Structure formats: C-alpha cells, structure tokens
Amino acid sequence: MTVKTYAEAVVDALTGMLKADPNFHIIGRGILGHGGHEHHAHALQHDFADRFTDPPTSEGATASMGIGAAMAGCRMFVHLGTGSFSLEAFNQLINEAGVAHSMSGGQVRVPVIFHMYHGLRGGGSGQHSLSPQAMFANNAGLKVMQPTCPRDVKGMLRAAIKGNTPVIWVDHAALLGQKGEVPDEDYEIPLGKADVKREGKDVSIVASSRAVLWSLAAADLLAKDGISAEVVDIRSVVPLDEDTITASIRKTGRLVTVDESIQMCSVGSEIAALAAEKAQAQLKAPVARIARAAVPVPFSPPLEKAISPKPEMIAAAAKRLVG
C-alpha cells in the first residue's frame, strides 16, 4: 500500500496494462488534464512512445479509429477531452461502439475505454462543463464508470481495459489530486459494484464522482446534528448495482440523490425511481434530489457556484427528510 493521488493511480493502471499487453494503445492528448498532474502522463508517454497516438481535433474519427482498432484485436483507451467534446463523437460511441457486439450476433467485440472529464471545473462556461453520464446510460451496450478514489480507479480501470465491452469513463478533474491508499500490485475491481463509502442508519445519500465528496462532507455536517448518514458511491452507472443501493435505502428508509448533471432524466432520477419501485414500502419520507440547476453553466464564479450542488444543500435536504 502506498498513498497516491488519483492521477497516479490512473497512471498505475495504464502502466500495468501497457506492460502486460502490447496490443493496448492510447489515443489522445491531455489524458490527465492541464491542472498540475499532466507530468505523470508525459512520463508515461515518454516511456511508451509507440503506444500513444496524438490525434487531430477530429473527435468523431478519433473515436472511430479506436473502435475499428478494437474490433481488429487491439485494446484501446481513447481520450476525448471534456464531456462536452464527447458530443462530437456521440454517433460513434452510441451507434457504432455500443451496438456492434449485439448487432453482429456476438461476433465482434469492442474493448475501448472512452475517457473524458465531466462537470463544473471553474470557468468552463456553457461549452466545457458537460456531465454526459446519464445520456450514455440511456443507451444499450455501453458500460459507464465514475470512480471516486485512487484505489477504485486503479482497480476498475484495469478491469475495464481487460474487459471486452466499450466503457464510457467519466472522470472529474477535481478528483485527480485526491489522495488515498493504493495497493502496489495489480488488482481488479469488478465493474458494476457500488461501494458504501460511509455507513449510517438514518438516511442514504447516493452519489457518484465528485458528488461523493460533497456527500461525505454533508455526512460530516449531519453527524454534528446527530444524524447518521450512509454514503453510497455507485461507482458504476451501467451496470447499476441495484442491490447495494436498494439495501441501503431499505435500511435507512430515506434517500437523497446527488448529481453534478442536470436533474431531468439523470442518474439521480434513476436512483429515485429505483427507490420508488423497489423500496417504496420502506420509504419513511419523500425522496430528495440534489442536482445542478437546469441552465447552461454560467461563467461568472458566483453564478457557477450558485448552480452547483453543495454539501450544505445535501445536508439540509437530508435533515428535512429525517424531520
């Protein structure tokens, strides 16, 4: 075990796979963003120069090249920049990568990771702040991952690369500096398992990606008021770990969902729907959803802050439910 940043854990996973599989290739620039962690990526790129491809600003064909190469026996990691840019490749991700295996009657496999950064980043404004996870989840054939901590990202990324399915990998730049204990050896965390990041008994807070950090901070606030909150990190949107999530809701009887995307048809909506479907009898209070306000992300810092979910909002919602 070593304490590492999230960015270092990503590099660990990539290094392990680059060493293990000569057919594993990375397409894209800036896989660790531009916020102070990029040197790790540069080092990796230096050590495995022939395994990196720097594409033109052509997200559609870049994604296609990754898909076609994966069909032909490579394992691919395609970095698409921000979630906003991924819209340029939605056709390739959804209509090509997502359907190929099933549509070919199982003949074709598409082991590609499509990597992107989502969410509010400070000044991203209307065109650089998209959180597209729910949009991807509303499609078939694509797994959708959103880990939160160094340990999870290392194990999940390795499992994703070794899998045979296209995976949408939605990271958050704000997580790259998060530190945590990471096993030194290679290991895999199966895709599709949620993780209870904090146990509690009065209310379940179900979240993913950076929203898990806000939820944990909210749980701290709640603890001061004597409310015991359970924080469930779904980690994987597709497949969704319904069992872990509903078990928590049934146990606490109260649910707050937290999302960095817009609320309409969001992951939070899905989890609230799950509660209404599978834990309705155990619900002691209405479900509460916290999400980004439904307006294009404004640039001005106080406006961006105003539309963002915050620990205080989560705590207040939970408190209302506990009553």
Add this chain to the structure above:
Amino acid sequence: MTVKTYAEAVVDALTGMLKADPNFHIIGRGILGHGGHEHHAHALQHDFADRFTDPPTSEGATASMGIGAAMAGCRMFVHLGTGSFSLEAFNQLINEAGVAHSMSGGQVRVPVIFHMYHGLRGGGSGQHSLSPQAMFANNAGLKVMQPTCPRDVKGMLRAAIKGNTPVIWVDHAALLGQKGEVPDEDYEIPLGKADVKREGKDVSIVASSRAVLWSLAAADLLAKDGISAEVVDIRSVVPLDEDTITASIRKTGRLVTVDESIQMCSVGSEIAALAAEKAQAQLKAPVARIARAAVPVPFSPPLEKAISPKPEMIAAAAKRLVG
C-alpha cells in the same frame, strides 16, 4: 373541425407558418418519412419551393446552418431524419443551440425546431431505432416535445415555431397515420402542458408519444377487469408539467410509466422520481416502469417485438399495483 391524419395536421401547421412568416424556412428531406404520407410533404415543397432546402448528408453542418440562420432572424425547421442520425448533430444541438441564449446573456435567440423520428419502426435494427428524448432532456436550454394526436401536433408545432427557443421535436412514424379531429383555423397549444387523455381513478399511466397509444389500449384492457386507469400524455418532456402529472398520481396513488426508450435515466425514470419526491405520501404501491429492454434493437421481428413495451405488459403492471 375536420378529421385529419397526424401527417396532415403537421402539414397544416407548417403551411400556416410558411404563409404567415416569410422568414420561416425548412431544411431537410423526408420530413414526413417514407411510409405513405410523404406526398403531403411533396405538395408542400412544391408550393413553397424557395422555402425548402435539401441538404447534403451532413447532419452537423445542417443543424449549424439552421442555428446560425435562426440567430440571424429566421425561424427554422430542421429535419434530421431518425433520432439515430441526430447523434451526428448532438454537438450542434446541445453545445450550440442549447446554450446560445443564456451564454450570450440573453442577446441571442435560436428559434429552431429540430425534427426527428424516434423509436421502434420495424426492422430499424441497432442504428435506426433510437429514442433520444431523455438524452436531450438531460440538457439545458432545449425544449423537448412529443405530441401524440393530430390536434396536439398542429397546435404545439405552431406554438413551437412561433417561440424563441430551440425545440427538439421527437415524432414517431407510427403516429403519422393516426386520425383525429383538428380545428381548421390556426391555434396554439402552449408548450409544457400535459394532457389527460383518459380519466381514471385507480392507477395513473404516464407516457408520451407512441407509448400513449399503448397506454390507452392498456386502459381498455384494464377496464374489462374493472380497473379504472388514467392515462396522462405528457406531450412535453421539457418543460415537464409536474403539476398535472403529480395531481394524477396523488389522485390514484399508483403509477405506471411507459417509455419507448431504454429505462436507465429515461423520461419514465424522471416521472417515477417525481412520484417519489412529490407524491410519496400518497403512493399506495410501488411505482412500475415499462420501457424498451436495454439491448441494441435486434432486427428480427420476433426479437424486436419482444423488447418492445406492449399494452398487455402495461395492463399487467397496473393490475399488480392495484393488487
């Protein structure tokens, strides 16, 4: 009042606006599909030849041209073919049309209708059957319409064209032949109002687009068993008429949602979440969701049928809730 088909009602609305506003333009081929109603479009195109533009197979730039022209003072109707093809223009629809008004501080307006056909069409397979409504709804700045009957489409389409906001218009080819009474004069139905298509007291079935037809058929089946089902046609996904929907759920205490898209993060999820949030206390039973199975649409007719929602499934779910 005249009995007309849905396709004729669409033509009514377009004709009215083509006559009323010389700045209203239509871009696209096949606006009434290829299933027997296209002659109405041909006639319109003949009468207003200079108002129609037949674009190359370039969905992205076609959408952009519509957006740019709308910013410059035109009102635009851009036909994108199937919902599947709209993925080629997601970047333009979401990152350009959706954000422009807000991002410009209100200086810019984007009156464009983006029109497309969604859903299971019989043999559409994995690349021609997309129902993208939930994906669009998970974004800001775009209204999302899905009318069901001739009367609604005429009035809503006119309101949409006269509005100042980009509207995603998700039609279903299977609706084009639906007949109903349509007022002869021009009229508008405000966007964002649901419509109770059938009143009932035991269970609310909330649906949109073709799923409303299935729901009405299900209500007939339920009536035979003495169960009174209310069918709510949401008509507009964004804005969502929360009041009408929650009023129905509160009244019946039971909810079945029906969707032609995949269930994860769907419109049905949103409505179920709404029930859990705003009508939890009145729920007498768990919510049930009916949706298309989460697999790329298979070509073979029995397989396509198997993954599709059906009136019998809806009725069975409702019956279970009523108990």
Add this chain to the structure above:
Amino acid sequence: MASQPTTAERISLLERMLMMRRFEEEVLRVAQTHAYVGRQHLHIGHEATGAAVASVLTPEDLFHTTHRNHGYLIARGADPGRALAEIMGRKDGLNGGRGGPWHLCDREAGFQSTSAMVGGSVGLAIGAAFAMKKQKKKAIGVAHFGDGTLDEGICFEAFNMASIFELPVLFLCENNAKEGQRPSSMLAAKALRDLPAALQIETVVVDGRDADDVRAAATDAVARIRTTGKPVFLQAQLERWPGSHQLKPEFPTGVTDLTLAWEEGRIEGKHADWTRAHDGIRLYAKKLVAEKATSKEEILALDRKVIARIEAARAFAEASPFPAPSTATDLAFA
C-alpha cells in the same frame, strides 16, 4: 502493373458476380413477400467492382462495408444461405438475426462489422488499418462506401487521419451517381477524388463496370498499400441500377437474362440503356465469349449452377426458424 488474370481467374470472377446478382434477385423476391420488414439496398449493378476487389484481397484483410453490403459478403465467400437467413431475420443468419440486411457481418470472411450510418465504414476501417499497422501485419483495412458518404464530416476526418498517420487502408468508393449530383452525393468538388487528393492520398478512378479493369486497378492499389503502408482512394464509376429503391421491391430491368450478353438486339424497355451499357455482368459475359475465354453454353451452365446454389440458400433460410423471443436481450455486453 497488375499481371493479366488467367482464364480460370476470369471465369471465377464471373461466377462471383453471378452469385452476387442471383443473391440480390432472391433478396428482392423475399422483399416482395411482405413477410419481410427490412428495406433493400441492393448491390445490383456493382458486381464487377465488388467481385474484382474481393478477388484481390486476402482473407486477413479487414473489410468494413455499408447498408449496401450484401454483394461484398457474397463476394468474399460468406455463405449465401446464412446471409439470406440474416436478411430474413432468422436464427441461422450470419448475425443470428440481430443485424438484418444493413448489417451483415461475417468475421470468418474478413468482415469487422457493417455500419449503416453514412460514413461509419470509413471511420472504422482506419481503425482496422491502425491495428494492422501496430501489429505489424501485412493485412490492410478496407472501407467500402458510396459517393454520398463524402458529404459526411467523418469521412473527411478519416481520410485526413489515414493520410497523416500513414495507415494501410483502401478507400473503395462506389460512385453510383453522376459526379457531384443527386441522388446520393452533393459534394461541391469537381470530382470526388479531389477531396482525398487534397489530403495527399493517392487516387485512382476506374470504370466500375469492367471487372478486368477494376481487378487490375485494385491489384495495383492493394499492392501499393501493402508496400508503402499508405492509403489509396479507389473510385469505381457505376450507373445506379433503375431498381435502386429501398421501399419498392421491383425488377424494372427484369430478372437477369444472360443470353442478352450476346443477343443484344433483344434488349428493350424503358431501361434498355442500363442493361446495354451499364450491367457489368452482361458486359463481362459478352467479353469473355468474344475473347473466346469461354463459351455461351459454359456461361449458362455456370449461371444454372449459381441459381441452384441460391435456391438452396433460400430453402435453407426459409427453413431456419426465427430466434426465440427469450433470447431478445442476449448480447447486450460482450
């Protein structure tokens, strides 16, 4: 320059073309039954190009095709029974009935996947070429597509990437429209080739009706791709078959009558010009007979053999059951 084909090779080319044609005619008959839910985008009139290109590829070359794919599947040796079964949505179809007519796929025949998104095949094929290059294989990627595909930005992007990354890929464009005109293409270029040429891709234009010409051009192009590792754009000029309508299953030029190859005077009707001047099969049969590479009788015998195979294919496909509804949700993930 490509070596001359042997007589046996030429007869084998004709046989391939006949298989393709008789297969599509059977698809049209199936489409006429109304039991069929798909739309047909037939390869009729493209056979000389399809058969010739397929004949110069190895089984390892990775092919990406479009909605108009059937001909290539047959040309590269996919089983016609399983191909027809797929088009009919049957269990024994190449894709188990999940793909349908726009998506025939046969890995064993060197197909990667078949995309009906205009431009899809071009983007995917550069990925196949990327993989071949990285794996240091001799095989190449092939993208088949139509003239209208050049309208799509993804096609441009993929050309550009193939050029800058020097990817071994054959861009095989079947132009079934008059240059720069509808029905399919709206490209502003004087000639389609101007676009790949501007991106420094070598371009070759060939008469797609002449199987020998296409074979020679394709042999050269593929050899150059294998040696240089760089892309080539090969454009086959074709004339759209008058029956090309995705919703009307009709035989406007009649069921192919091979005797018209040498009894030209009998060609008649509204679409006589197409049969006379643009039907690559008729032209090739005529040429082979004129050059005494084979005889009329041998050709007709070959055709009967092909027809019998296609009839057997139809019987096979019809005997195949539909897949069980309980399997509908299989294969969501690999």
Add this chain to the structure above:
Amino acid sequence: MASQPTTAERISLLERMLMMRRFEEEVLRVAQTHAYVGRQHLHIGHEATGAAVASVLTPEDLFHTTHRNHGYLIARGADPGRALAEIMGRKDGLNGGRGGPWHLCDREAGFQSTSAMVGGSVGLAIGAAFAMKKQKKKAIGVAHFGDGTLDEGICFEAFNMASIFELPVLFLCENNAKEGQRPSSMLAAKALRDLPAALQIETVVVDGRDADDVRAAATDAVARIRTTGKPVFLQAQLERWPGSHQLKPEFPTGVTDLTLAWEEGRIEGKHADWTRAHDGIRLYAKKLVAEKATSKEEILALDRKVIARIEAARAFAEASPFPAPSTATDLAFA
C-alpha cells in the same frame, strides 16, 4: 483591386490594432491576479489581420468567432470596459457575466454568438449567410477560425454547403501554425487552402502581419462575396505569439514597447525574432513612420490615448459587481 487606404484610414487601423493589443495585455494582467478563473486565448500577434478585416465589414455583417475572440470584439467596436467585465465575469459584462472569455458576444457590434467548440463558428456562419441570402440583404456572414479548425469534419461540411448553396460567407482562417504542423493543425493537405479549393471555393492567402495587405485582400474578398453571393476563403499567415499559453499568464515578449518600431537595435531576448519579424503592430508603426504617414510622436500619443482608454476599461470592469447568485438560473429559455 481595392483602392489605397487614406492616411486617416491607416492611422485608424493602427489605433484599432493598439486597442486590441493593449486590451489583451490588460487581460493578461487580470489573469495574473489569480482572482480570475478563465483561460486566456489571446489575439496578440493577430491584430493586423483582425483590425484590417474588421475595417472592411459593415455593422450589418454577421460575425462568428472562436475562443480566440477578444481582438475581433474590440476591432468591431465593442466597449472594452464591458468586454473586460465579461472576461472577469462581472454583471456589466457584454454577456452579463454568463459567457466569459471564450464567448464574448455583442449583437450591436455585429456578433451573433461566439463558440469555443472548434469548428463551431464555421457551421454557424453559413447559417448567418443563409439568412442574409434568404432575406435578400447585402450583408454577409463571417466565420473566424484557426488553422486547427480544418481538422474538424464540421468545418469541411460547412465549406461544402457554402459552396453548393452559394452562400455569401467569408471564411477567415488565421493560420498561426507552420502549414500542416502542430501546435494547432494536423491537416494532411500541402496547404490549408487546398481543402476549400477542392470544394471550388475561391481562396486567398495573405501575409497576416501586414495590415495594408490584409485590408486590400479583405476588401476584394468581401466585395466579391457581396457581388457573387459565393464564399471566399481568406487565409492570414501569422506566427504564434510566444505567450500563447492558455494557462500561463506571462509576457515573454514584454509589454509592447512601441519605440521598438524604430529602435530595432534594442529588440532582444529569446523571442526577439517574433518582435522583429512577426509583430504586425510594430511593423505597421514602423512602416507608417517610414512612409511619413505619421510621426513617432503622434503614434506614441495615440498609444497613450489607447492605454488610458484601456485603463478606464479596467477601472470600469473592476467596479462592476459580480451578478447576483439569485440570477444564476435566469435565461434558460428565451
């Protein structure tokens, strides 16, 4: 051919350029404060092109620009105070603080919207041109973009559509990379213009450092667009400013010192070549003095006037409050 500019016009061009430069230098100073959350894509080094093109447009011409937009806003007369306020996210910003540095928009100055999606401006500008054509107006659409933008499929598609539909649009490409090379472009063409040229769009390449040359070329191009209704691709060759880094707010070439226009010997440091050979402002000031169109003193006085205006702009922007958080969800729909 364009008529020669008057001396007054040339001095006004220089003033515009100075406004653009001093504005961007102020943006850089703001960026250095850390109170600022954006990233800066400055127009430094592009001023000769920007000012000259802006000078030949009418207020009715509809302009679409990119992430590197500030220069054009200033050049077309947007208020520098409100522009800076926008970049700082203030209430009195052009977009009320909702857009930020990548999205400055001023309808009154003839801007439609500013997209930071690479390729966005090109697609939208053909729409502006479509509207002008349909409304039978004399105005044109203008798309500003960089060389890297040609990598995007949407750019190709929009070129194609402008050409086939004969849309009155100026495609204004600022090439700040060596042809076909990083940092921004990876186009496989020998020259960027080869792509629009292949689509039968008239192309013009001009030295973007020379305001007179750009003015002449732009005057001709815009006149031809207005007369023929067809697009023109105008490419300005520029040399990337050494300070072009979106995250490092530094002055590697120093704050602009106009005396270097005539005291060339004093130019020094790592980036002397850029200042000597590629700074269009220095070159133009030098030329105007050499041609006796104005004097050193007058130029320095002009610069002081400009600096004072920009200082006032900074004061205005800083005095402007942030928008109220309660307004955050305004303007979702028009």
